[in-house]
Amino acid sequence: MSADTIDIRTELRTAPLRPFHWLLVLLVALATLFDGYDTFIPSYMIHFVVKPWHLSGGATGFLVSSALIGFAVGSLVHGVVADRIGRRPTLIAGLLIAGVFSVLTGIFGTTFPTFVTLRAVTGLGLGVLLPLGTAYVNEYLPERVHNRLTVLGGTGFALGGVLAAVLGVALTEGGDWESLFYVGGAAAVLGVIYLAVFPESVEFLVASGKQEQAVRLLSRLRPDRAQSYRQHGLSVDRQPRDWRLVLAPRFRARTVALWVSSFLLLFGVYGLSTWTPQLMIARGETFATGYTFGAVLQGMSIVGALLGGLVADRYLGARRSLMLWCGLGAVATLVVAVGGSTAVNIVAVGFAGLFIIGGQFLLNNICAATYPVQARATGAGSMLGVGRVGGILGPSIGGALLSAFGGSAVLFVAVAVAAVLAVVSTSFVLVRDHAPRRVSPAAPREEMEH
Numbered sequence: 001m002s003a004d005t006i007d008i009r010t011e012l013r014t015a016p017l018r019p020f021h022w023l024l025v026l027l028v029a030l031a032t033l034f035d036g037y038d039t040f041i042p043s044y045m046i047h048f049v050v051k052p053w054h055l056s057g058g059a060t061g062f063l064v065s066s067a068l069i070g071f072a073v074g075s076l077v078h079g080v081v082a083d084r085i086g087r088r089p090t091l092i093a094g095l096l097i098a099g100v101f102s103v104l105t106g107i108f109g110t111t112f113p114t115f116v117t118l119r120a121v122t123g124l125g126l127g128v129l130l131p132l133g134t135a136y137v138n139e140y141l142p143e144r145v146h147n148r149l150t151v152l153g154g155t156g157f158a159l160g161g162v163l164a165a166v167l168g169v170a171l172t173e174g175g176d177w178e179s180l181f182y183v184g185g186a187a188a189v190l191g192v193i194y195l196a197v198f199p200e201s202v203e204f205l206v207a208s209g210k211q212e213q214a215v216r217l218l219s220r221l222r223p224d225r226a227q228s229y230r231q232h233g234l235s236v237d238r239q240p241r242d243w244r245l246v247l248a249p250r251f252r253a254r255t256v257a258l259w260v261s262s263f264l265l266l267f268g269v270y271g272l273s274t275w276t277p278q279l280m281i282a283r284g285e286t287f288a289t290g291y292t293f294g295a296v297l298q299g300m301s302i303v304g305a306l307l308g309g310l311v312a313d314r315y316l317g318a319r320r321s322l323m324l325w326c327g328l329g330a331v332a333t334l335v336v337a338v339g340g341s342t343a344v345n346i347v348a349v350g351f352a353g354l355f356i357i358g359g360q361f362l363l364n365n366i367c368a369a370t371y372p373v374q375a376r377a378t379g380a381g382s383m384l385g386v387g388r389v390g391g392i393l394g395p396s397i398g399g400a401l402l403s404a405f406g407g408s409a410v411l412f413v414a415v416a417v418a419a420v421l422a423v424v425s426t427s428f429v430l431v432r433d434h435a436p437r438r439v440s441p442a443a444p445r446e447e448m449e450h
Contacts, residue, residue: 005235006228008206011218013143020220024140025149027198028133029156031095034187035129036160036298038102038122039067041184043274043294044168045177047287053112061399064274065392066116070123072392076385078128083378086208087136088200090128092191097125099188106181125187127388130157130364131380138368139203139376140221148309150368151361155305158357161273161298169291206236245375246382255379257428258367261322262387264422265363268329268356268415271394272297276336276349279408285342296346297353304358312362318369322362323423329355330419337412356419366429390418 015021042064050060074094082090101122109115137153138146164180171179205214214234219226246255276297281290304325312321332351339345364380371379398411 005233006225008203008214008218008234008236011222011225011234012140012202013146015142015221017142017145018221021141021149024137024199025153027194028137028153029159030190031091031129031194032133032154032156033160033163034095034098034184034190035126036157037164038098038126038160038181038184038187039071039157040161040164040273040294040298041168041180042067042119043277044164044172044180044291046278047281048172048175048177049112055112056399056403058396058400058403059112061274061395061397062392063112063116065270065395067119067123067126068270068388068392070120070125071127072123072385072388074124074127074385075131075381075383075388078132078381080378080381082128082132082135082381083375086200086204087132088194088198091132091136092194092198094125094128094132095187095191095194098122098129099125099185099191101125102181102184102187106178106185109178109181127381127384130154131384134364135368135376135380136201138365139201145313146365146369148306148313150365151305151309154361154364155302157361158298158301158305161301161357162295165277165291165295165298168294169288203236206234246371246379251371251379254370254429255382257425258363258370258379258383259386260425261363261422261429262360262367262383263390264418264425265326265356265360265390266384266387267390267394267397267418268333268422269360269394270391271398271411271415271418272333272349272352272356274395275398275402275411279402279411280345280349282408283339283345289342293346293349296350297357300350300353301357301361304354305361307354308358308362309365312365318362318366319426319429322359322366323426325355325359325362326419326422326426329359330416330423332356333412333416333419337409337416339409352415356415359422363426370429 046060046063049055049063055063078090078094101118105115105118105122109118134150134154138150141149167180167183171183199217200213202214202217205217211233215226215229218229218234245251273294277290277294280293281287285293308321308325312318316324329352332348332355335348336345336352340348367380367383368376398414401410401414402408
C-alpha cells in the first residue's frame with residue numbers, strides 16, 4: 001500500500017450525513033429493541049407467578065434479573081469475539097441466541113428454577129446487542145451528529161421497554177404471560193434477515209486487511225471519494241487486538257470510572273423498571289395504570305437519550321451532560337419516593353426515566369468513544385458486563401429492601417442515592433470533554449484516549 005493511504009477514521013468523522021447512516025442507525029435500533037423488550041418482559045409476569053411459585057421479595061427481584069447473569073457474561077465475552085471475528089457475525093449470533101431461548105423460556109420456563117436457568121442462557125445473546133450495537137454505529141457516524149445518532153440507535157432498547165409494557169397489558173390479562181416470550185422469538189427472525197442486510201464495520205474491515213470490502217462500504221458514504229479510495233487505499237491504526245488494553249495504564253482510571261458509573265446507573269435502571277409498576281399498583285393504582293407507569297418510564301427515556309445527545313453535541317459534551325442527567329434523575333426519583341397524586345407520580349416517574357435511563361445511553365457513547373477500534377467492543381462489553389452486576393442487584397436488593405422496610409419509598413431512595421454516586425464516578429472519567437461547538441467541523445475528533 002502506498003505511503004499516502006487515506007485514514008479511514010478521518011473520512012468517517014468528516015463525512016456528510018447520508019441515507020446509509022440512517023439505515024445503520026435503524027438496523028442497530030431494531031436489534032436493541034429486542035434487547036429492551038426481552039429484558040423487561042419478566043416485570044409484567046410477576047403479578048401472575050409470585051403466589052404460585054411462592055416467591056419472596058428477593059426471589060421476585062431475581063426472577064427479573066436472572067437474565068442479567070447471562071447478560072454480564074455475554075457483554076464481557078462478546079467484545080473479545082467481536083474484536084477478533086467482526087461486529088456483524090457477533091451481533092447476528094446474539095439475535096439468534098436471544099430469539100431461540102426466549103421461545104424456549106415460554107415453553108419450558110414454568111417453574112422458578114427452569115425459568116431462571118433459561119433466562120440466564122437467553123441473556124448470553126441479549127448481552128451482545130446494546131454494547132456491540134453502540135460501538136458499531138459509533139464507528140460510522142460523522143463527528144457533528146455522533147452523540148445524537150448514536151443514542152438514537154440505542155433508543156431501540158427503550159422502545160423495547162415500551163413494547164414490553166404495552167404487550168404486558170394486552171397479552172397477559174388472562175394470565176397468558178408465556179406469550180410475551182414467544183414474541184421475543186422474533187429476534188431470531190431478525191438475525192436471519194441480518195445475514196443479508198447487516199454490513200460489517202468498515203474500520204474493522206480495514207484493520208483486518210479487507211480493503212476491497214471496506215472501499216465498497218465507504219464509497220456508499222462518500223461516493224465522491226470512491227476513486228481516491230481505490231487509487232490510494234485505506235489505512236487505520238493497526239495496534240494488536242488485546243482485551244487487556246482497556247486496563248492499560250493510559251486507560252485504567254477512566255475504565256474503572258466507567259465500570260462504576262455503569263454499575264450505579266444499571267442498578268437504578270433495573271430497580272426502577274422492575275418495581276415501579278408493582279409499587280404503583282400497591283399504592284392503589286389499577287393494574288392497567290400500574291403498567292402505564294412502566295411505559296412512561298421507558299418512553300421518556302427515549303426523550304432523555306435524544307435530548308442528552310443534543311446537549312452533549314452542542315453544549316456540554318457527553319461527560320458533563322451525563323453528570324447533569326444523573327443529578328436531575330436523583331431529584332426526580334426522590335419526588336417519586338415522597339409520592340403524591342397519580343398525575344404527580346406519572347410526571348416524576350417520567351423524569352426519572354428521562355434522566356436515569358436516558359443517561360445510560362450517554363454513558364454508552366462515552367465508553368464507545370474512549371477506546372480505539374481494536375478495543376472498542378471489548379471496552380463497551382466489559383463496562384456493561386460489570387454494569388450488569390448492578391442490574392442484577394437492583395431488582396434483588398430492591399425486593400429485599402421492600403420486604404425489610406415495607407412501603408415503596410425505600411426503593412426510590414436507593415435509586416436516588418445510586419444516581420448521586422454516579423455523578424461522582426462520572427466526574428472521574430478523565431476525557432477532554434470540551435463542548436463540540438468549539439471544534440471546527442472539518443477537524444478530526446479529539447481522541448478521548450489521549
